[in-house]
Amino acid sequence: MKLEAWQRNLYAVWLAQFLALAGANLVFPFIPFFIKDIGVESDSAAALWSGVANTATGAMLFVSAPLWGSLSDRFGRKLMLLRAHAGAMVTVTLQAAVQNVWQLVGLRALQGAFVGTIPAATALVAASTPASRMAYALGMLQMGVFTSQTVGPVIGGAMADAVGFRLTFAIGGLMYIFSFALVFFFVKEDFTRPEPGNRASYMDNLRAVISVPSMMLLITVMFLVSSASVFVRPIIPLVVESFTSADEAASTAGLVFAALALTSAIAAVGAARVAMRAGYRTTLVLATLGAGVAYIPVAVAEELLPLVLLMAAVGVFSGAMIPTVNALIGASAPEGKHGSAFGLVGSAQALSFAIAPLLGGITAAKLGIHAPFAIIGTMLIGVAGLVWLTVREPAPQTDREPSGEAATTPATPSR
Numbered sequence: 001m002k003l004e005a006w007q008r009n010l011y012a013v014w015l016a017q018f019l020a021l022a023g024a025n026l027v028f029p030f031i032p033f034f035i036k037d038i039g040v041e042s043d044s045a046a047a048l049w050s051g052v053a054n055t056a057t058g059a060m061l062f063v064s065a066p067l068w069g070s071l072s073d074r075f076g077r078k079l080m081l082l083r084a085h086a087g088a089m090v091t092v093t094l095q096a097a098v099q100n101v102w103q104l105v106g107l108r109a110l111q112g113a114f115v116g117t118i119p120a121a122t123a124l125v126a127a128s129t130p131a132s133r134m135a136y137a138l139g140m141l142q143m144g145v146f147t148s149q150t151v152g153p154v155i156g157g158a159m160a161d162a163v164g165f166r167l168t169f170a171i172g173g174l175m176y177i178f179s180f181a182l183v184f185f186f187v188k189e190d191f192t193r194p195e196p197g198n199r200a201s202y203m204d205n206l207r208a209v210i211s212v213p214s215m216m217l218l219i220t221v222m223f224l225v226s227s228a229s230v231f232v233r234p235i236i237p238l239v240v241e242s243f244t245s246a247d248e249a250a251s252t253a254g255l256v257f258a259a260l261a262l263t264s265a266i267a268a269v270g271a272a273r274v275a276m277r278a279g280y281r282t283t284l285v286l287a288t289l290g291a292g293v294a295y296i297p298v299a300v301a302e303e304l305l306p307l308v309l310l311m312a313a314v315g316v317f318s319g320a321m322i323p324t325v326n327a328l329i330g331a332s333a334p335e336g337k338h339g340s341a342f343g344l345v346g347s348a349q350a351l352s353f354a355i356a357p358l359l360g361g362i363t364a365a366k367l368g369i370h371a372p373f374a375i376i377g378t379m380l381i382g383v384a385g386l387v388w389l390t391v392r393e394p395a396p397q398t399d400r401e402p403s404g405e406a407a408t409t410p411a412t413p414s415r
Helices: 005-023 028-037 043-075 077-097 101-114 117-129 130-162 165-186 202-210 216-231 235-241 246-278 280-300 304-333 336-365 373-388
Strands: none
Touching: 005 077, 005 117, 005 130, 005 165, 028 043, 028 101, 028 130, 028 165, 028 235, 028 246, 043 077, 043 101, 043 117, 043 202, 077 101, 077 117, 077 165, 077 336, 117 130, 117 304, 117 336, 130 165, 130 246, 130 304, 165 216, 202 216, 202 235, 202 336, 216 280, 216 304, 216 336, 216 373, 235 246, 235 304, 246 280, 246 304, 280 304, 280 373, 304 336, 336 373
């Protein structure tokens, strides 16, 4: 069966994102342990510094994402995705050589400033996909994100135990080279740069997006649902270490991350079918409510098997949240402004990456390593209520014709 142009682009971007983010996720199971290895001694301090390192990445991405998004509407979404992969390759690789926690934090900050592959890939896919297939395409893309979070932590945890933390960082950076090549050769975007008199400024692009009545509400919801997983992510390795040996903690934490990511990946695609029948709003309410209820009992898990099963249950619901919000945003974005819209989305997600891990680390240090799960579960139940009361189902979408700014043709290799 011959694939359409948007399908070729989608599958090429999917594979590139899988490789890139799998490389990025290699390091998550052992970040707190690496921090201890470079001079931080106590568990509570390691949890706090792990939060600080993630916050540095998120804070810089928060500032840079809208700028990169606006530039993608002026110069092309493919170009911005290539820039993101190149920036990640350099900054992730350099983290293999850090000698203290401040150097690690600095490089994590630079990583946030120059990367942002997820909003760049989302804008590229959303701009080139027929409106009637938006939920499917963005669900597939999110599935690639979650699948990378399944494979990356498992391999990363095992590699950390086998070859050490530093070589694992270097291999993670190397994987971005392959993702860069996939986008360069196999993604085709016929992008016509607007004439000088027709080029909207950075602020004009943002104003056009923000003027859509539902946009800021949806971006707020994205911020809240994105905060959930990163709030508890720095804590999970320490929870695992509390009932296993230190030598096995990294690889065992990788299994917990994998359970969450595997069920999330399946849910990301399944959410599109649910949304087609029940509507985006209802799907989002069910997803946030279910994730909130599933998070709360994680706070009392004291053995590995219950923890894995409960985090898998969380993934069943949380995997549907982000692609559903993205589909709502893609349906609402002005024509030709998808880069700016998803740049703002990336900024909201980055803000969650900046704030939530730090708050999670502080909460764990003050209230214990189990408390963050109950807190985030309660928050998600509140988000379900917010969505039910404020979000409206978008009007039925008709497929748009390819435009001169973001049209796509079959993805033959470019030279």
